[in-house]
Amino acid sequence: MTSLPIESRLPAIQAALADHPRALLVAEPGAGKTTRVPLSLLEAPWAREGRLLLLEPRRVAARLAAGFMAESLGERVGETVGYRMRGESRVGPHTRLEVVTQGVLTRMLQEDPLLEGVAGILFDEFHERSLEADLGLALALDAQSVRDDLRLLVMSATLDVEALLGVLGEATPVIDCPGRSYPVETRHRALNARDDTAPQQARALLEAMAAQAGDALVILPGVAEIRRLARELAGRAPELVVMELHGRLPLEAQRRALRPDPEGRRRVVLATAIAESSVTVDGVRLVMDAGQERVPVFQPRSGLTRLETRRVNRASADQRRGRAGRQGPGLCLRLWAEEQPLVPHGEPEIRQADLxxxxxxxxxxxxxxxxxxxxxxxxxxxxxxxxxxxxxxxxxxxxxxxxxxxxxxxxxxxxxxxxxxxxxxxxxxxxxxxxxxxxxxxxxxxxxxxxxxxxxxxxxxxxxxxxxxxxxxxxxxxxxxxxxxxxxxxxxxxxxxxxxxxxxxxxxxxxxxxxxxxxxxxxxxxxxxxxxxxxxxxxxxxxxxxxxxxxxxxxxxGVERLAALYPECTEWRPRLEWSDEQGRLVGEQVRGLGAVVLERRPLQRLPAEAVREALLEALRRRGLPRDESLTQLRGRLALLRATLGDDWPEASEEALLATLASWLAPHLDGITRLEAVERLPLARLLLDTLDWPLRARLDELAPERLAVPSGARHRVDYAPCLEGQSPVLAVKLQECFGWHASPRVADGRAAVLLHLLSPARRPLQVTADLASFWAGGYAEVRREMRGRYPKHPWPEDPTTAEATARTKRR
Structure with missing residues (x-):
C-alpha cells in the first residue's frame, strides 16, 4: 500500500481520541485522511465495542471511499466496511465502519438519540459547511453531552479552527497534516467580459494543454457552461476525449469520468464543484478554474430559491489548484486577474438555504x-x-x-x-x-x-x-x-x-x-x-x-378542489393591500386563499391596525426603499457580523423585512402612503434598535469615513459588504503616498479595498494589498500616468513621498 502523508499523523490522532472525546484534523488535499484515518481507528480500545460512522457530503464520494477501504482490506463492500445512503445500503452483520451520507446521520440520530452501538463519528470534508453537516454536528454534540464515551472527529482540508474550537471547546486537540502534492505552477488569465466566454476558455485551455502534459480538469459553475465549452472543444480539438462530471449524471458516467481513458487518449473533464474535493480524477495534471460557483440561495421573503453565480472563495480556489498536483507536477490556470481579491471562506449553507x-x-x-x-x-x-x-x-x-x-x-x-x-x-x-x-x-x-x-x-x-x-x-x-x-x-x-x-x-x-x-x-x-x-x-x-x-x-x-382542501376559502375576510396601479391602499372583503381571490366585495372602513399591516406587507413585497444611509448602515452591520460574530444583528434585506413589525411598525401611526414611509429616517430607526454597547462601538469599528495620509477624510462604501465583499475606499493615488499598508477596519480583521484614482478621478488600480502595489504595479502606473498628468507628483518611492490632493505647484 502506498505511503501517504496522513500515516505519520495517525499515532497523534489515535492518542488525541484516546484522551479526549473530540478532535480536529486539518489535512491538506491528497493527505489520505478519508480512507486511512477511519481504518486506523477501528482497533482503538474505545472503538472495539462499536461501529464507526464516516460522514461524506456526496453519494459518489461515499461509494468510492467505501469501495477503496474494502479493497484495501481484501474484502467486498458490506463486510468490515459498508455504506448507507437514502434508498441504498451495503452493510452486513459484521460491518464496523459505515460510510454514510449526511441525511442518513440525521435520521440515525433522530431514531436513536444515544446512537447505541456507535463508538465514534468522523465528519469528512467539513469545510463544505453543508446544512446537514452543521445540523449533524450540533445533534451529535448534544448526544455526546449524555454519552461521554462517544468520540467525534472533524476532518477537513481547510477549517476555520477558531470557530470550531468555540463549539467543541478550547481544549480540543488540533492535528495538522500536509498533503502529498507535487509543485503546481499557478497562472492567471483574465477573460474579456465583452466577448463570449466559451471560445476564450477553449483557447486558454488548448494553449495550456500544449505546455502541460496529462489530462485536464476544468471547473465551471454549472451544467450550461459545461455544455457550451464541450461544443466549443468538439469543433476545435476533436482528438480530445471530452467528458462531463456533475450531479445530474448517472453513477456509472461519474465513475468513468474519474478514470483515465482506456485507450490512453488525452482527456478533458468538464466538472462542476463536485470535483473540488472528496474525489480524485486520475491522470489530471492541468486544472483550469473559471473562478465561479453556482449556489442556491433561499429568500425567506418570497419563499423562493434563486441560483446565484458567485466568485469562488480563496479556500475553494486553493482546493481546486491542489487537484493539479495530486499525481505529478502540474499547472493551474485561473481565469481571473491575479490582483482580484477573494473572500477567505465560502458562506455556510445554513445562511442561505431553505430552513x-x-x-x-x-x-x-x-x-x-x-x-x-x-x-x-x-x-x-x-x-x-x-x-x-x-x-x-x-x-x-x-x-x-x-x-x-x-x-x-x-x-x-x-x-x-x-x-x-x-x-x-x-x-x-x-x-x-x-x-x-x-x-x-x-x-x-x-x-x-x-x-x-x-x-x-x-x-x-x-x-x-x-x-x-x-x-x-x-x-x-x-x-x-x-x-x-x-x-x-x-x-x-x-x-x-x-x-x-x-x-x-x-x-x-x-x-x-x-x-x-x-x-x-x-x-x-x-x-x-x-x-x-x-x-x-x-x-x-x-x-x-x-x-x-x-x-x-x-x-x-380546479376551484372546487381548492375549496375542498382549504375550507377557509369559503369565508369572507377583510383585506387591505397597496395598489401600485392606483397608488393607494385598497380595502375589500375577499374569499380565497392568501392572494388568490375567488370572490370580492367592497370594504367600507379601513381599521388602523389593518392599514399598518398592509403597508408592511407592501414593503415586504416591494423590498426596502432605496435609501443610501440605510444601505451603508446595513453594510457596516453585515461586515461586523461577518468578522466579529453574531452579537451584531443580521442586516440582510430578508432579515429586515422579516422584522419590520419590531423596528418600523411603531413609527407608522397616521401614515397611509408608501411615499411617507420612504421619507422616514430609516437608518436612524434601525440604529435605535441596537443595544447601547454595540451602538457605542459602531463608529469605532466601522467608521463612515477614514483619514488618509493627505489629511482628508473620505467616505467608505460599505454596500459591497452586503454581498460578502470588502468595504471600498475610493481615493486619489497621490493622497495615499506614505501609506505602507492598506487600511483595515473591524478591529483590524477586515481589509479595505482601495480604488486608487487618477487626478481626474478615473480608476487606476483596485487593491486590498497596497504594499504589493507600491512594490510592483505602481511602477507601470507611474510610467503611463506621469506624462498624462505632469502637474501631479509621481515619485519613484511612494512610501516616503508626501501625500497630497493638490498639484505640484500648489
Missing part, C-alpha cells in the same frame, strides 16, 4: 430554541421563522413549534417536509401510490423541467425501465407506505401539489402565462405552455424574484 427541513428536525429533536444546541453558525432568525411558518401552514408544527400528530407521522418519510405532508394527506385523497410516484419525480435532478408534471409522470409510468432511478425511489416510498405502486388515475395530481405547496397555488391574471401566487408574488409561464390559460395552477418549482418568478413545473387545479 424548513432544519426547523422540522429541531422539532423532532424536541428543541424550540435553537440556541440550546452548539452551532458553528447559528441558523438565521428570518429564514428559520419562514421555515417554521411553512411547517405550521402544512399542519406539521403547532403554535409553540412542537410537532403535531401529522408532524410525528410525517417523520417516517425521508424527504422534504412539504413532500412528507403530501404523502401523509394522500391517504384522505385515496392517492397514496400516486403520491409516491410524484415525490420520486419531484426529487429528480434535471429531466423534463420545461414540461408539465402530468406529461412527465405519464411517461415514467408508461416506461418505468427508461427511468430506473425514479422507479427505485418510487418503489421504496411505496414499500414504506405498505401499498403497491399501482397508479389508477392522475386526477388528484393538483390536489396533492396544493397540499405540499399551498403558497404556490397561483391564479391567472389578465394575460396568459401571468399568475399571482397565494403568497402574493408574481410568476410567469410562456404563452405557449399548456397551462398558460389555466385559471388556477400549483407550481412545484419556481426560481427567481418574488416580483417575477418563473414557473418550471406545475399542474392545473
Amino acid at each position: 424548513a427541513p432544519l426547523a422540522f428536525e429541531l422539532a423532532r429533536w424536541g428543541i424550540t430554541d435553537p440556541s440550546q444546541l452548539a452551532w458553528v453558525t447559528p441558523p438565521p432568525e428570518a429564514a428559520l421563522a419562514a421555515g417554521r411558518e411553512l411547517l405550521h401552514r402544512l399542519g406539521l408544527l403547532d403554535d409553540a413549534f412542537h410537532l403535531t400528530e401529522p408532524g410525528r407521522s410525517a417523520a417516517r418519510w425521508p424527504t422534504h417536509p412539504r413532500l412528507a405532508a403530501m404523502l401523509e394527506r394522500s391517504h384522505g385523497l385515496d392517492a397514496l401510490p400516486l403520491a409516491c410516484a410524484l415525490v420520486a419525480l419531484l426529487e429528480e435532478r434535471g429531466g423534463d423541467e420545461e414540461r408539465d408534471l402530468e406529461w412527465a409522470l405519464q411517461s415514467r409510468l408508461r416506461e418505468p425501465r427508461r427511468y430506473r432511478q425514479w422507479w427505485r425511489d418510487a418503489e421504496r416510498l411505496a414499500r414504506t407506505a405498505g401499498v403497491p405502486l399501482e397508479v389508477a388515475s392522475l386526477a388528484p395530481l393538483g390536489e396533492l401539489l396544493a397540499v405540499a405547496y399551498p403558497e404556490r397555488i397561483a391564479q391567472r391574471l389578465d394575460a396568459p402565462g401571468r399568475f399571482r401566487l397565494a403568497s402574493g408574488g408574481l410568476a410567469t409561464l410562456t404563452e405557449a405552455h399548456p397551462l398558460a390559460h389555466a385559471d388556477l395552477l400549483v407550481a412545484a418549482e419556481l426560481s427567481g424574484e418574488a416580483s417575477g418568478a418563473r414557473i418550471y413545473r406545475a399542474v392545473g387545479l
Whole structure:
C-alpha cells in the first residue's frame, strides 16, 4: 500500500481520541485522511465495542471511499466496511465502519438519540459547511453531552479552527497534516467580459494543454457552461476525449469520468464543484478554474430559491489548484486577474438555504430554541421563522413549534417536509401510490423541467425501465407506505401539489402565462405552455424574484378542489393591500386563499391596525426603499457580523423585512402612503434598535469615513459588504503616498479595498494589498500616468513621498 502523508499523523490522532472525546484534523488535499484515518481507528480500545460512522457530503464520494477501504482490506463492500445512503445500503452483520451520507446521520440520530452501538463519528470534508453537516454536528454534540464515551472527529482540508474550537471547546486537540502534492505552477488569465466566454476558455485551455502534459480538469459553475465549452472543444480539438462530471449524471458516467481513458487518449473533464474535493480524477495534471460557483440561495421573503453565480472563495480556489498536483507536477490556470481579491471562506449553507427541513428536525429533536444546541453558525432568525411558518401552514408544527400528530407521522418519510405532508394527506385523497410516484419525480435532478408534471409522470409510468432511478425511489416510498405502486388515475395530481405547496397555488391574471401566487408574488409561464390559460395552477418549482418568478413545473387545479382542501376559502375576510396601479391602499372583503381571490366585495372602513399591516406587507413585497444611509448602515452591520460574530444583528434585506413589525411598525401611526414611509429616517430607526454597547462601538469599528495620509477624510462604501465583499475606499493615488499598508477596519480583521484614482478621478488600480502595489504595479502606473498628468507628483518611492490632493505647484 502506498505511503501517504496522513500515516505519520495517525499515532497523534489515535492518542488525541484516546484522551479526549473530540478532535480536529486539518489535512491538506491528497493527505489520505478519508480512507486511512477511519481504518486506523477501528482497533482503538474505545472503538472495539462499536461501529464507526464516516460522514461524506456526496453519494459518489461515499461509494468510492467505501469501495477503496474494502479493497484495501481484501474484502467486498458490506463486510468490515459498508455504506448507507437514502434508498441504498451495503452493510452486513459484521460491518464496523459505515460510510454514510449526511441525511442518513440525521435520521440515525433522530431514531436513536444515544446512537447505541456507535463508538465514534468522523465528519469528512467539513469545510463544505453543508446544512446537514452543521445540523449533524450540533445533534451529535448534544448526544455526546449524555454519552461521554462517544468520540467525534472533524476532518477537513481547510477549517476555520477558531470557530470550531468555540463549539467543541478550547481544549480540543488540533492535528495538522500536509498533503502529498507535487509543485503546481499557478497562472492567471483574465477573460474579456465583452466577448463570449466559451471560445476564450477553449483557447486558454488548448494553449495550456500544449505546455502541460496529462489530462485536464476544468471547473465551471454549472451544467450550461459545461455544455457550451464541450461544443466549443468538439469543433476545435476533436482528438480530445471530452467528458462531463456533475450531479445530474448517472453513477456509472461519474465513475468513468474519474478514470483515465482506456485507450490512453488525452482527456478533458468538464466538472462542476463536485470535483473540488472528496474525489480524485486520475491522470489530471492541468486544472483550469473559471473562478465561479453556482449556489442556491433561499429568500425567506418570497419563499423562493434563486441560483446565484458567485466568485469562488480563496479556500475553494486553493482546493481546486491542489487537484493539479495530486499525481505529478502540474499547472493551474485561473481565469481571473491575479490582483482580484477573494473572500477567505465560502458562506455556510445554513445562511442561505431553505430552513424548513432544519426547523422540522429541531422539532423532532424536541428543541424550540435553537440556541440550546452548539452551532458553528447559528441558523438565521428570518429564514428559520419562514421555515417554521411553512411547517405550521402544512399542519406539521403547532403554535409553540412542537410537532403535531401529522408532524410525528410525517417523520417516517425521508424527504422534504412539504413532500412528507403530501404523502401523509394522500391517504384522505385515496392517492397514496400516486403520491409516491410524484415525490420520486419531484426529487429528480434535471429531466423534463420545461414540461408539465402530468406529461412527465405519464411517461415514467408508461416506461418505468427508461427511468430506473425514479422507479427505485418510487418503489421504496411505496414499500414504506405498505401499498403497491399501482397508479389508477392522475386526477388528484393538483390536489396533492396544493397540499405540499399551498403558497404556490397561483391564479391567472389578465394575460396568459401571468399568475399571482397565494403568497402574493408574481410568476410567469410562456404563452405557449399548456397551462398558460389555466385559471388556477400549483407550481412545484419556481426560481427567481418574488416580483417575477418563473414557473418550471406545475399542474392545473380546479376551484372546487381548492375549496375542498382549504375550507377557509369559503369565508369572507377583510383585506387591505397597496395598489401600485392606483397608488393607494385598497380595502375589500375577499374569499380565497392568501392572494388568490375567488370572490370580492367592497370594504367600507379601513381599521388602523389593518392599514399598518398592509403597508408592511407592501414593503415586504416591494423590498426596502432605496435609501443610501440605510444601505451603508446595513453594510457596516453585515461586515461586523461577518468578522466579529453574531452579537451584531443580521442586516440582510430578508432579515429586515422579516422584522419590520419590531423596528418600523411603531413609527407608522397616521401614515397611509408608501411615499411617507420612504421619507422616514430609516437608518436612524434601525440604529435605535441596537443595544447601547454595540451602538457605542459602531463608529469605532466601522467608521463612515477614514483619514488618509493627505489629511482628508473620505467616505467608505460599505454596500459591497452586503454581498460578502470588502468595504471600498475610493481615493486619489497621490493622497495615499506614505501609506505602507492598506487600511483595515473591524478591529483590524477586515481589509479595505482601495480604488486608487487618477487626478481626474478615473480608476487606476483596485487593491486590498497596497504594499504589493507600491512594490510592483505602481511602477507601470507611474510610467503611463506621469506624462498624462505632469502637474501631479509621481515619485519613484511612494512610501516616503508626501501625500497630497493638490498639484505640484500648489
